[in-house]
Amino acid sequence: MAEEKKKDAAVTSPAEETNNQEKAAAGSIQVNSLEALQERIRYVDGLPKAQHDDQNVIEVSHLLKYFPIKAGLFSRLVGYVRAVDDISFNIKRGTTMGLVGESGCGKTTVGKTILRLNDKTAGQILFNGIDIHALPHEELRKLRPKIQMIFQDPYSSLSPRFPVNEIIGEAVKEHHIVPASEFSDYIDEVMLSCGLQPYHKDRYPHEFSGGQRQRICIARSIALKPDFIVCDEPVSALDVSIQAQIINLLMDLQNELGLTYLFISHDLSVVEHISDTIGVMYLGNLVEHGEKKKIFSNPLHPYTEALFSSIPIPDPDVKMNRVILEGSIPSPANPPSGCKFHTRCSKCMACCSEVTPELKEIESGHFVACHLYD
Amino acid sequence: MYTEDPKTNSSQETEEEQYALDDARRVKVLSPSMMVFKRFVRNKLAIVGFIILVIMFTFSFIGPLFSPYSIAQLFTHDSYEWKTYATGRYNTDPNYMIAEGEEFPAGARSQFLLAVSGKTGGKTLEIGDTVPFEYNKTNYTVTVLDIRGGKPVYSIGSARFVASALLGKINKIDPEFDTPEIREALTARAADKKAKETTLKAGDYTFNISTVAKETVFELAGEESVLVAYDTFLPLEKEYEPLTKSFAFVKKVYEAAGNNESSFEYDGKTFEVQETESETELLVGGTPVMLVSDIAFGTYQVGTELSSDFLIQTSDAIRTNTVNFSFVNSQGEDTNARINLVNGNYYVETAQKTQLLMVTEPPSKEHLLGTDLYGMDLITRLMYGGRVSLMVGFVVIFFETFLGVILGGISGYFGGWTDTLLMRLVDLVNAIPFYPTIIIIGSILDHLKVGATARLFLLMVVIGILGWTGIARVVRGQILSLREQDFMVATEATGIRTSRRIFRHLVPNVMPLLIVNATMGLGGVILLEATLGFLGLGVKYPMASWGSIINQATDMHVMTTAWWIWIPAGALILTTVLGFNFVGDGLRDAFDPKMKR
Numbered sequence: 001m002a003e004e005k006k007k008d009a010a011v012t013s014p015a016e017e018t019n020n021q022e023k024a025a026a027g028s029i030q031v032n033s034l035e036a037l038q039e040r041i042r043y044v045d046g047l048p049k050a051q052h053d054d055q056n057v058i059e060v061s062h063l064l065k066y067f068p069i070k071a072g073l074f075s076r077l078v079g080y081v082r083a084v085d086d087i088s089f090n091i092k093r094g095t096t097m098g099l100v101g102e103s104g105c106g107k108t109t110v111g112k113t114i115l116r117l118n119d120k121t122a123g124q125i126l127f128n129g130i131d132i133h134a135l136p137h138e139e140l141r142k143l144r145p146k147i148q149m150i151f152q153d154p155y156s157s158l159s160p161r162f163p164v165n166e167i168i169g170e171a172v173k174e175h176h177i178v179p180a181s182e183f184s185d186y187i188d189e190v191m192l193s194c195g196l197q198p199y200h201k202d203r204y205p206h207e208f209s210g211g212q213r214q215r216i217c218i219a220r221s222i223a224l225k226p227d228f229i230v231c232d233e234p235v236s237a238l239d240v241s242i243q244a245q246i247i248n249l250l251m252d253l254q255n256e257l258g259l260t261y262l263f264i265s266h267d268l269s270v271v272e273h274i275s276d277t278i279g280v281m282y283l284g285n286l287v288e289h290g291e292k293k294k295i296f297s298n299p300l301h302p303y304t305e306a307l308f309s310s311i312p313i314p315d316p317d318v319k320m321n322r323v324i325l326e327g328s329i330p331s332p333a334n335p336p337s338g339c340k341f342h343t344r345c346s347k348c349m350a351c352c353s354e355v356t357p358e359l360k361e362i363e364s365g366h367f368v369a370c371h372l373y374d
Numbered sequence: 375m376y377t378e379d380p381k382t383n384s385s386q387e388t389e390e391e392q393y394a395l396d397d398a399r400r401v402k403v404l405s406p407s408m409m410v411f412k413r414f415v416r417n418k419l420a421i422v423g424f425i426i427l428v429i430m431f432t433f434s435f436i437g438p439l440f441s442p443y444s445i446a447q448l449f450t451h452d453s454y455e456w457k458t459y460a461t462g463r464y465n466t467d468p469n470y471m472i473a474e475g476e477e478f479p480a481g482a483r484s485q486f487l488l489a490v491s492g493k494t495g496g497k498t499l500e501i502g503d504t505v506p507f508e509y510n511k512t513n514y515t516v517t518v519l520d521i522r523g524g525k526p527v528y529s530i531g532s533a534r535f536v537a538s539a540l541l542g543k544i545n546k547i548d549p550e551f552d553t554p555e556i557r558e559a560l561t562a563r564a565a566d567k568k569a570k571e572t573t574l575k576a577g578d579y580t581f582n583i584s585t586v587a588k589e590t591v592f593e594l595a596g597e598e599s600v601l602v603a604y605d606t607f608l609p610l611e612k613e614y615e616p617l618t619k620s621f622a623f624v625k626k627v628y629e630a631a632g633n634n635e636s637s638f639e640y641d642g643k644t645f646e647v648q649e650t651e652s653e654t655e656l657l658v659g660g661t662p663v664m665l666v667s668d669i670a671f672g673t674y675q676v677g678t679e680l681s682s683d684f685l686i687q688t689s690d691a692i693r694t695n696t697v698n699f700s701f702v703n704s705q706g707e708d709t710n711a712r713i714n715l716v717n718g719n720y721y722v723e724t725a726q727k728t729q730l731l732m733v734t735e736p737p738s739k740e741h742l743l744g745t746d747l748y749g750m751d752l753i754t755r756l757m758y759g760g761r762v763s764l765m766v767g768f769v770v771i772f773f774e775t776f777l778g779v780i781l782g783g784i785s786g787y788f789g790g791w792t793d794t795l796l797m798r799l800v801d802l803v804n805a806i807p808f809y810p811t812i813i814i815i816g817s818i819l820d821h822l823k824v825g826a827t828a829r830l831f832l833l834m835v836v837i838g839i840l841g842w843t844g845i846a847r848v849v850r851g852q853i854l855s856l857r858e859q860d861f862m863v864a865t866e867a868t869g870i871r872t873s874r875r876i877f878r879h880l881v882p883n884v885m886p887l888l889i890v891n892a893t894m895g896l897g898g899v900i901l902l903e904a905t906l907g908f909l910g911l912g913v914k915y916p917m918a919s920w921g922s923i924i925n926q927a928t929d930m931h932v933m934t935t936a937w938w939i940w941i942p943a944g945a946l947i948l949t950t951v952l953g954f955n956f957v958g959d960g961l962r963d964a965f966d967p968k969m970k971r
Contacts, residue, residue: 117867144869147867148867151864170878
């Protein structure tokens with residue numbers, strides 16, 4: 001720790017400090033020191049935020065989520081895990097945005113931070129023009145039904161001590177979604193629309209299969225008449241046939257109720273099936289973002305290419321041209337400098353390790369952050 | 375589609391009949407608590423434990439209602455025992471009876487004793503003999519009034535100085551006697567060197583004359599103011615008791631006895647005197663009213679009144695060396711008595727009714743489990759003791775759980791500094807040595823003389839304060855893991871209120887653990903209470919607990935001969951703790967979702 005301090009001191013010597021600040025100002029942070037990161041948090045927080053556009057349900061601008069690392073006897077702050085590192089995107093009403101990336105790249109953190117299940121570190125999240133992270137707690141609680149989440153694990157996301165109708169209906173009662181007299185009929189209706197039978201009402205989660213449980217989770221969400229649902233890998237715990245049912249159910253509900261989804265997954269075929277736009281994340285950054293067709297037909301970022309090459313093609317005659325990524329994802333607590341992907345990139349150039357690439361619109365509605373397209 | 379109200383039973387039954395064999399609606403729905411109950415009921419050992427507990431509770435809480443005895447009721451039985459009633463003794467020391475307003479100091483007494491024993495020079499004194507002695511410049515004259523049973527009765531009178539003369543001349547004279555007539559007579563006597571008379575009559579007085587170192591001293595014989603005898607005056611009739619202390623009366627009695635008179639008069643009454651060798655009976659109108667005897671009596675117990683018959687009969691018995699005799703006591707009852715001679719003291723013993731505690735009585739119809747070391751009914755004590763033991767168990771566990779849930783819950787739910795602080799507090803409390811603390815507190819309570827009930831409650835509080843840490847840790851761990859579960863995140867995401875999240879989602883999930891912990895802990899607390907009771911630190915008389923009942927078996931005699939005191943109490947503790955453990959095990963298995971039995 002003492003050594004690190006020395007290093008920090010060396011890095012932030014007066015001569016270099018101005019230099020550092022300039023670099024930070026340019027958005028090309030090179031140093032993972034505590035001071036530099038805190039400087040970056042301040043810098044990102046100060047960036048101009050996007051204005052609300054009525055056709056967007058969710059507008060994320062310059063979202064930053066750093067988890068503090070504490071150590072020592074007095075839990076001193078020694079660093080940050082850079083889970084989400086300045087990402088911006090919008091989701092249009094009634095569309096689905098797929099968020100893909102390796103495990104640990106910060107997809108779920110984005111989802112949870114949009115719901116304010118985590119506090120943001122910097123940036124802004126607008127839901128229908130309302131800054132979610134600026135709301136007082138009681139107002140946030142009242143807004144909660146409008147933004148829902150479907151969890152990855154249908155086993156742990158249902159309280160084992162409640163029957164289904166209470167799981168679905170608890171928040172409905174809490175927020176007075178329907179009058180008390182219509183409550184029972186409403187729950188029946190919701191269950192039917194999610195492919196559950198009303199006689200399942202009095203059963204407990206442990207009596208259901210995984211797919212049915214996920215339907216209960218979906219029913220719990222849509223019973224609150226939400227505008228926007230974060231689907232956090234809702235099908236990754238299920239087998240393929242059930243996956244299709246759940247995905248189709250989600251799409252049906254979207255058509256029926258005009259829902260907007262943020263669909264987080266690492267399964268590209270599922271994302272291709274459900275999404276209108278796609279965001280590709282790597283180590284807390286959005287490396288590519290755009291309409292589904294454009295990205296699938298023309299992946300620009302080397303990481304996206306590598307990801308897409310891993311999609312299995314159900315034809316034994318096709319020779320798969322896979323791009324194998326070397327090594328594993330670096331630690332988000334100490335990510336590489338410059339382009340975070342440069343340590344594993346097959347097309348790495350000299351500038352990649354020094355300058356952080358910015359998200360640029362290469363063709364209309366297709367953004368990429370890579371020095372190849374500078 | 376199934377839309378019928380499932381609450382109406384009849385319609386449900388008919389509907390069920392219509393279901394196909396593979397219809398999912400045929401599957402009976404069980405709530406988690408119902409499943410726990412079912413699994414518990416299937417566990418035979420748990421049911422045995424449960425039955426044991428039901429029996430124990432019935433025994434302890436309902437049993438006392440049917441017990442004819444109360445908790446600290448002592449049982450006694452009547453018995454006759456020879457007990458000393460009174461003591462008698464021959465007087466060997468003289469009794470001094472001093473006239474009112476007179477003095478006879480201790481120095482004079484010893485001079486008197488020297489005079490009557492030493493100066494007579496072996497010659498036995500006879501009635502009418504006089505012996506002079508001097509003490510503190512006062513001359514005394516001792517006269518023998520009577521000889522009773524070989525022992526004389528002395529009357530002592532002090533002389534009054536009148537005048538002294540030296541060489542035939544009066545040099546000192548009491549002014550009261552300084553009349554020419556007396557002066558002349560005294561001078562004449564002093565000058566007459568040949569005169570041998572020791573008395574001189576002058577005027578109305580008779581003077582005693584003595585010569586001390588050539589000085590002739592004239593004295594006036596004084597009033598007799600002291601009587602010395604080896605007798606005691608025992609009133610046979612109560613009204614004559616004051617007379618026994620009257621100097622004049624006593625002197626009259628001795629004068630009459632000395633002169634062998636058969637009667638005398640005193641205060642307008644005629645007393646007949648009947649003298650035997652060693653005692654004198656005084657009668658008034660033929661009724662014996664007083665006994666003058668050389669035997670002195672003393673009562674042995676508070677409130678004993680010695681009847682006249684007792685005095686007469688006992689005196690006879692002592693004189694005749696009779697061991698067994700009988701007398702009529704002051705209540706008019708015939709009483710058998712016997713005499714026991716120890717060191718010259720005659721102990722008169724009578725058979726007296728005594729209440730004896732029924733101590734360590736073996737089981738009988740009246741006392742199904744016998745009586746304990748203090749004469750209390752054991753089965754009743756066991757019932758009330760069960761109340762204390764079970765109540766201590768429940769109160770302590772409730773208190774421990776309450777503290778543990780609050781502190782562990784706060785620790786787990788809020789985490790961070792609160793968690794660290796509370797867990798260090800847990801470490802601190804765990805580091806307090808239990809038994810030394812309890813022993814010290816026990817002796818402090820003894821010193822402060824705290825009542826039995828207050829002591830019991832203090833004990834429970836102390837055990838609770840020292841014991842909440844285990845539950846706090848368990849609850850903290852459980853809440854820490856529950857807090858991170860998706861369903862808790864889901865309640866946040868659906869905007870459920872915090873209070874509802876804690877009480878509807880967290881608490882019910884901690885409950886099973888708590889129930890199991892509390893049930894298993896109950897047995898432990900009961901054992902602990904029994905241990906404290908056994909060590910004498912638990913509840914105190916008149917309360918009972920199973921442990922404090924066993925405490926009596928620390929006495930080797932009880933341990934080896936009175937099995938009914940400690941075996942039932944021990945068996946009760948054993949079975950109750952076993953019952954709690956069985957039920958606890960059963961609940962743990964029943965709550966465990968992996969147990970699919």
